[in-house]
Amino acid sequence: MWSKRQEVDYALQRRATLEAARRPSRVMGPDVCDADPLLVRAALHHGEESSVGCPMCSHAPLINLNYVFGEQLGQYSGRIKSTKELEEMQDEYGEFKVCVVEVCTECGWNHMIKAYLLGDGRKRKPPRRRKTVEDIYG
DSSP states (O other): OTTOEEEEEOHHHHHHHHHHHHSTTTOOHHHHSOOOHHHHHHHHHHOEEEEEEOTTTOSSEEEEEEEEEOGGGGGGTTEEEOHHHHHHHHHHOSOEEEEEEEEOTTTOOEEEEEEEEESOSOOOOOOOOOOOHHHHHO
């Protein structure tokens, strides 16, 4: 992605969490593997499989979710997008943040692995708000 900038990698924080999870006196395994059921469901249906295995259960490959946030996205902020959609969005929007979360659907391990900005840098208005099902039916 040509417009990727201000990348923050959370590898050190992830490693510290894993080391603490291996010490039974500090953090218990279930506290680390506390993925919300909606996060696991989103990973099953919208995630992209990674080549990295789960560090807690070593059972399944982790699934990455790309969450997008930004003022210029309007009501579409906070949604999950695929890598292909991100490549298209970087030409359509001025600036938005992408947070990549890894999730294990077996044990519930989840951690944000990186965050970065995308976009062409031009200021734009958010898109017009469209009515959703919640707006219509309450």
